[in-house]
Amino acid sequence: MKKVLVSVVEDDRFLRESMCRLMRSLGYTVDIFSSAADFLASPRLAETACLIADIHMPAMTGLELCRRLIDKGNAIPTILVTAFPNDAERARALNDGVLCYLGKPVDEVHLTRCVCAALTSAGSPEEGL
Template sequence: MLHRTLISVVDDDQPHRESMRKLIMLLGYTVEAFSSAADFLASRALPETACLVTDVNMPGMTGVELHRRLVDAGYAIPTILVTAYPDEVVRDQALKDGVVCYLSKPVDDDILERCVRSALRSGTPIEDNS
């Protein structure tokens, strides 16, 4: 069953972006994928996005900066951050700033699914998101 719910994926790493897009599609969601925060911000998908999955370390604007920009602009899009370089300080600050999950690459499929469901339910963080 395909949900009309739109999940946007932002990651500058093309293979990871594509695998994340396919995984979320397999979970039954509609997915738009973007190679940069700027591309996402300029897209028509922005106001329709129900959940954002973004890489932390990207050129131009990081996933953390993207989340802050959205919050400052009044978009309450539940956000999941993904990183190949986990950092406890960044993680703790991101969770304080309202990010739903902070996940390490490679992302566990089941944890990603739980994070997406949590994000779509209420945007409340789930605790087990290492």
Template sequence: MISIVDDDQSFRESMRQLVILLGYTVETFPSASDFLASPLLPETACLVADVQMAGMTGVELHGHLVDAGYAIPTILVTAYSDEAVRDQALRDGVVCFLSKPVDVDHLDRCLRSALRSATPSKDSS
């Protein structure tokens, strides 16, 4: 399952439709806190999150998941490209960093790469 977290409803819905057309099961969430509170969190094979969100950003969400022991491959998307943020996110283990509007072929490659790198959702140690 691919989880999409974005506070922009129209982008979230269009991304949901796009990922479904690529053949994946999708759940969407309007905020990082809604995603973190969801019982679907452990079922998430890949996370697609917006960088700029109220409350907790996509970068912060990725860091929180890593700190909590979740190994969910993450793709970040942004309308406001910032090389420093992109470079740091990639160093921190984000699989891909995409600009809006998202290129379908690039998204497809990123999803495939993320799912290849997937490990169990929660460390069992």
């Protein structure tokens, strides 16, 4: 089926594994990471077709990770998830090029739509609060 790589960066093990199972059930290849630094060190970073990252993580936030990738010329379609959604942060994220900004608990249907949009580069940024 789909051979594209979706990378998940989430410091909460349960959520990381849950998103991994969902993406695999949709037929995607999935790499999971517990921190932004681990993802940045991945030898498959350049293969990542879609990035799902938690916003609030120790050391480097999901938004900082997204900015770092853009600054290095490696803009990956990114979906940010957060347990603490707020309008200012959402506006900043979408303005910085994030495709979707989703509140936790993440709605699987909405997440699936965001991943499909990221992989087809179609549609406008979505909000999922």
